[in-house]
Amino acid sequence: xxxxxxxxxxxxxxxxxxxxxxxxxxxxxxxxxxxxxxxxxxxxxxxxxxxxxxxxxxxxxxxxxxxxxxxxxxxxxxxxxxxxxxxxxxxxxxxxxxxxxxxxxxxxxxxxxx
Amino acid sequence: xxxxxxxxxxxxxxxxxxxxxxxxxxxxxxxxxxxxxxxxxxxxxxxxxxxxxxxxxxxxxxxxxxxxxxxxxxxxxxxxxxxxxxxxxxxxxxxxxxxxxxxxxxxxxxx
Numbered sequence: 001x002x003x004x005x006x007x008x009x010x011x012x013x014x015x016x017x018x019x020x021x022x023x024x025x026x027x028x029x030x031x032x033x034x035x036x037x038x039x040x041x042x043x044x045x046x047x048x049x050x051x052x053x054x055x056x057x058x059x060x061x062x063x064x065x066x067x068x069x070x071x072x073x074x075x076x077x078x079x080x081x082x083x084x085x086x087x088x089x090x091x092x093x094x095x096x097x098x099x100x101x102x103x104x105x106x107x108x109x110x111x112x113x114x
Numbered sequence: 115x116x117x118x119x120x121x122x123x124x125x126x127x128x129x130x131x132x133x134x135x136x137x138x139x140x141x142x143x144x145x146x147x148x149x150x151x152x153x154x155x156x157x158x159x160x161x162x163x164x165x166x167x168x169x170x171x172x173x174x175x176x177x178x179x180x181x182x183x184x185x186x187x188x189x190x191x192x193x194x195x196x197x198x199x200x201x202x203x204x205x206x207x208x209x210x211x212x213x214x215x216x217x218x219x220x221x222x223x224x225x
Contacts, residue, residue: 006157034212034213036215042217043202043215043216043217043218044158044202044213044215045215046212046213046214049212091155093157093158095213097211097212104160105157105158106157107156107157108156108157110155
């Protein structure tokens with residue numbers, strides 16, 4: 001099955017700094033990557049969709065200048081949380097598309113902004 | 115109306131019993147339906163998917179889909195304490211599109 005590697009699995013950063021999260025698809029080429037966010041005791045909410053070689057699309061209410069997405073290759077998509085604040089503390093999860101019947105998620109990144 | 119709805123629970127069942135988890139969705143154009151299990155602090159794990167009306171069985175798990183009623187369920191037979199987790203229902207409208215998740219149902223299997 002598809003293997004998705006997400007890094008780091010957890011990170012603590014100071015308010016105002018930036019954090020980069022990587023999502024790699026290890027055994028197939030992902031033209032599209034979905035980025036989800038999950039706040040405590042809530043479900044996964046789609047933040048944005050990254051597309052290889054083109055601009056990402058963002059869901060309503062998600063600031064594109066704050067959550068920078070780069071999908072430069074078919075195996076790597078990155079999400080950078082810029083000028084992080086405590087309210088950005090959440091669980092960030094990626095999943096590639098292309099095999100909808102076997103949707104696998106990255107391990108997730110627990111971001112804590114202090 | 116939310117796109118995907120689930121009872122948040124907690125649903126408590128004794129060990130060995132059948133746990134029944136329910137999910138309704140609003141978009142009649144939805145094509146594929148997924149059940150995920152999520153342990154606290156972990157990423158969701160796919161349990162099974164279904165896209166045709168009827169039942170689909172995989173080991174102790176059975177997914178049931180009724181598109182006319184816009185209803186999908188998951189039955190867990192012989193529930194074990196290790197099944198205690200949050201179960202997420204997800205709906206996919208079309209190939210290549212994102213999943214819409216329900217809020218999840220927290221299941222607690224009591225030993």
